[in-house]
Amino acid sequence: xxxxxVVVGAGQSGLAMSRCLTxxxxxxxxxxxxxxxxxxxxxRWDSLRLLTPNWQCRLPGHAYExxxxxxxxxxxxVVEFLAEYAKKIAAPVMSGTTxxxxxxxxxxxxxxxxxxxxxxxxxVLASGAFNVPSVPSxxxxxxxGVSTLTAMDYRNPGQLSEGGVMVVGAxxxxxxxxxxxxxxxxxxxxxVGEHVRGPRMYRGRDIHWWMEAAGxxxxxxxxxxxxxxxxxxxxxxxxxxxxxxxxxxxALTSTGVKLAGRLAGINDGNAxxxxxxxNKCELADxxxxxxxxxxxxxxxxxxxxxxxxxxxxxxxxxxxxxxxLGLDLKRGEIETIVWATGFRPDYSWLDVDVLDQKGMIxxxxxxxxxxxxxxxxxxxxxxxxxxxxxxxxxxxxxxxEALAAYLDGRPPPARARR
Amino acid sequence: MTAxxxxxxxxxxxxxxxxxxxxxxxxxxxxxxQWRATCEWxxxxxxxxxxxxxxxxxxxQSHRTVYTFDADHPEIFASEDNxxxxxxxxxxxxxxxxxxxxxxxxxxREIQLRSVAATIEAGMDVRGILGMDSDVRNGFSDIKxxxxxxxxxxxxxxKALVGQSQKRSAVFDILTNPTNVRVExx
Numbered sequence: 050x051x052x053x054x055v056v057v058g059a060g061q062s063g064l065a066m067s068r069c070l071t072x073x074x075x076x077x078x079x080x081x082x083x084x085x086x087x088x089x090x091x092x093r094w095d096s097l098r099l100l101t102p103n104w105q106c107r108l109p110g111h112a113y114e115x116x117x118x119x120x121x122x123x124x125x126x127v128v129e130f131l132a133e134y135a136k137k138i139a140a141p142v143m144s145g146t147t148x149x150x151x152x153x154x155x156x157x158x159x160x161x162x163x164x165x166x167x168x169x170x171x172x173v174l175a176s177g178a179f180n181v182p183s184v185p186s187x188x189x190x191x192x193x194g195v196s197t198l199t200a201m202d203y204r205n206p207g208q209l210s211e212g213g214v215m216v217v218g219a220x221x222x223x224x225x226x227x228x229x230x231x232x233x234x235x236x237x238x239x240x241v242g243e244h245v246r247g248p249r250m251y252r253g254r255d256i257h258w259w260m261e262a263a264g265x266x267x268x269x270x271x272x273x274x275x276x277x278x279x280x281x282x283x284x285x286x287x288x289x290x291x292x293x294x295x296x297x298x299x300a301l302t303s304t305g306v307k308l309a310g311r312l313a314g315i316n317d318g319n320a321x322x323x324x325x326x327x328n329k330c331e332l333a334d335x336x337x338x339x340x341x342x343x344x345x346x347x348x349x350x351x352x353x354x355x356x357x358x359x360x361x362x363x364x365x366x367x368x369x370x371x372x373x374l375g376l377d378l379k380r381g382e383i384e385t386i387v388w389a390t391g392f393r394p395d396y397s398w399l400d401v402d403v404l405d406q407k408g409m410i411x412x413x414x415x416x417x418x419x420x421x422x423x424x425x426x427x428x429x430x431x432x433x434x435x436x437x438x439x440x441x442x443x444x445x446x447x448x449x450e451a452l453a454a455y456l457d458g459r460p461p462p463a464r465a466r467r
Numbered sequence: 468m469t470a471x472x473x474x475x476x477x478x479x480x481x482x483x484x485x486x487x488x489x490x491x492x493x494x495x496x497x498x499x500x501q502w503r504a505t506c507e508w509x510x511x512x513x514x515x516x517x518x519x520x521x522x523x524x525x526x527x528q529s530h531r532t533v534y535t536f537d538a539d540h541p542e543i544f545a546s547e548d549n550x551x552x553x554x555x556x557x558x559x560x561x562x563x564x565x566x567x568x569x570x571x572x573x574x575x576r577e578i579q580l581r582s583v584a585a586t587i588e589a590g591m592d593v594r595g596i597l598g599m600d601s602d603v604r605n606g607f608s609d610i611k612x613x614x615x616x617x618x619x620x621x622x623x624x625x626k627a628l629v630g631q632s633q634k635r636s637a638v639f640d641i642l643t644n645p646t647n648v649r650v651e652x653x
Contacts (some may be wrong), residue, residue: 313644324643328633335627371609406495 052076053456055160056173059142059149061108061131062426062441063175067140068109069449075456077169077370079140080162082147086131093124095205096229098289100221100437101257103381108134109446119255121289148176152400157421168438171421171452174399174410178427178436185217190315191386192379193319200226200389203215206233212384213237215320215376217312219244220283223389224296228288230387231306238376238383239301241326242311246333246366247285248295251341252348252357256287263347265340266434270414272427280429283391284436298366309373311440318379322372330366338362394427415448421455423448479574491545495525513539513549554607561638563611568632578624581617588613610642 054070056063059081070077080086099106104118106409111134122130122227135142143164150161157170173295182199191197196210199224206229213236216227223239231237247256260266273279288296302308345360376383396404403410414431424445427435434440451461489608491498506516516536520529537550551559562585573580590608595603616625633639 249569310643316645321645325633325639328639329628331626332630332634335630336624338623 050165051168052078053169054078054171054173054452055080055151055158055167055169056175057148057160058174058176058426059131059135059140060088060143060175060177060426060440061086062177062445063443064131064135064138064140064142064175065108065441066173066175066423066425066449067142068111068134068138069445070452071138071140072109073449075452075453076165077141079142080146080148080160080167081142081144084144085135085140085142086128088179089124089127089131092179092201094203094226094229095124096202097124097225098122099127100284100289101439102255102289105257105261105437105439106130108442110138120291148398150398150400153419158401170315170456171423173423173425173448173452174417175425176394178394180395181393182388183391183393184388185312185390188386188388189225189313190318192318194381195378195383195386197386197388199385201392203387206230206235209235210384211235213382214385214387215240215383216387216389217464218242218283218389218391219286219298220389220391221287221296223283223387224286224298224301225288226387226389227306228296228301228304231304236382237306238309238373239300239306240309240312240320240322241329242296242323244283244333245285246297246337247287247340248297248337248363249290249293250295251285251344252360254357255293256285259344259347260340261434261439262351263344265343266432266437266439268433270429270431270435276429279433280427282428297363299364302367307373308368308416309376315378318377320376320378320383322374322376324372324374326372327368330368334363334365415444416451416461421452423452431446473579475574475577475579477570477574477580479571481571481574484571485575499523509549510547511539512544512546513537533570542564554589554591556605557642558589558610560609561636562587562612564628564636564638565614565632568636569614569616569628571619572628572631572635573620576624576628578620578628582615583617583618584615586613587611 053075054077056066056077056079063079064085066075072306084090098121102118103113103115103120103122106113106122109409113130146162146164148160148162151172152159154168157168158172159399160167160169160172182201184199188197203226209230214230215238216223216230218239219239219241227237227239244316249256251259270276286296294300298308308326310326311329312320313323314321341360341362348354348357395407396408396410401419401422402423403412403417405411410424412424415424417424424430425448426441429435431447432440435444486560493620500521502521504516504518506514508514516538517533518530519533520527522528538553538556539549540546540552541548565585566585569583570580587610589607591607592603594600595605614629616628
């Protein structure tokens with residue numbers, strides 16, 4: 050079979066790109082291993098809601114129109130939203146089609162699937178950045194008797210035995226799971242390395258409202274100091290909930306979650322934590338202070354100081370004088386470990402020479418090093434919000450320019466490039 | 468950021484460091500370093516360690532000169548006090564590593580330093596090393612570093628300097644994270 054563009058993945062990014070391709074009359078298919086919004090259907094925990102408010106759910110030619118703009122979609126709500134979008138834009142989604150290989154061929158690419166082969170000029174990789182849980186190598190040293198599961202396998206507290214839990218990782222995922230397990234009555238220890246602190250609300254508005262308004266979410270990949278680092282920064286400690294509560298470390302410890310430093314190793318069944326917890330918390334507090342400073346400055350410049358509550362700062366993160374450095378996993382205090390240690394993309398099927406030493410695609414703002422190959426839906430791909438739905442919109446609208454130019458034999462236009 | 472037009476100069480060649488980062492990302496094997504020291508027992512608890520050569524950037528390297536370090540224990544431990552105790556060398560290592568980091572980060576962030584001073588205190592229950600109580604560890608119970616910094620920067624920027632220097636410090640990492648140590652008899 051032949052088409053101009055193959056899009057791999059029918060999530061928010063793949064669908065956004067499909068709509069952009071249709072607008073340009075570019076013949077294409079969207080290959081999806083299962084069905085639209087698959088990872089939202091099958092790879093998320095039950096209570097998960099979007100981190101971004103409903104009003105920020107914007108895709109090319111589609112936006113939230115419900116009666117709760119300030120609310121947060123459940124995983125099921127996201128599935129509905131994306132399924133509705135796919136229908137509305139008549140996206141040519143081939144469901145139940147698993148890509149087993151993408152390789153260069155004469156005049157483009159050859160995409161092999163379990164439903165046949167596609168020849169195409171351009172490929173858009175929109176299969177997501179969170180396909181495989183990253184688990185530290187020493188996970189193998191967890192003693193028998195302690196169950197382990199990853200954030201991808203976690204569904205709800207009922208899955209776990211009644212005993213204590215160690216949640217490793219303090220991104221949005223880690224704090225949400227730790228909070229939920231603590232609410233279920235379990236003792237919870239959370240191992241905390243580098244993290245990004247964020248309040249849900251600031252000066253009467255959602256933090257995402259401020260970050261969008263002040264231009265923080267639109268900060269570009271070629272404007273930050275160290276994009277390699279920026280792409281690896283954990284997600285901000287946020288959750289979408291009706292009470293708009295914050296999920297920072299102080300919120301967790303106030304409910305009885307105990308903090309330990311980054312899990313550095315497991316030796317003879319003893320979990321060893323880094324002594325750097327205080328440093329990590331101070332850095333996160335300072336970083337939050339800088340973010341709020343940017344917001345306050347923007348609010349003043351834009352005359353909001355009269356209409357919103359006054360600037361303030363949050364209490365520094367409370368850290369024990371001597372946080373625990375070890376935990377004997379053989380003693381029974383911990384019955385389950387939840388690895389909330391991040392995810393990585395799965396490019397095992399990508400037979401194009403564009404992967405760096407860490408298995409990530411070499412690209413410039415989503416334009417991969419291999420001509421005609423594009424990437425979407427990865428953290429900070431082109432801007433800070435790239436991994437959010439609204440970022441998929443902006444990135445797809447940029448990259449369609451590059452893709453269309455490539456098909457016409459023109460260099461990528463300035464807008465797509467820089 | 469300075470009040471005058473004088474360029475920030477903390478004596479750190481940030482361009483060279485950033486250049487090295489660039490070069491090493493192209494040739495990661497050159498980033499493999501090996502640090503070395505030798506140590507010779509003199510008498511009692513007195514020893515003399517020597518540092519000269521190391522390996523890095525793909526070849527043998529050496530310091531400008533040979534450095535020696537006498538270590539001993541104080542007289543209250545019935546020793547002759549011919550030098551700092553080994554644990555004090557650890558404090559020296561941490562302080563000098565963090566301080567170098569403060570200067571480098573300040574240079575990179577264009578913050579002019581006028582003075583940087585650190586005091587380090589480390590608690591230890593010596594019942595551990597004396598083998599009196601197996602519940603007491605040999606090493607420090609805690610380490611506290613206090614910086615006094617005079618610089619052209621806000622308090623938060625100065626805190627961020629110190630925070631970042633910890634984040635990039637080898638000795639801070641060595642002290643806060645476990646390391647496999649193998650000691651053999653040749």
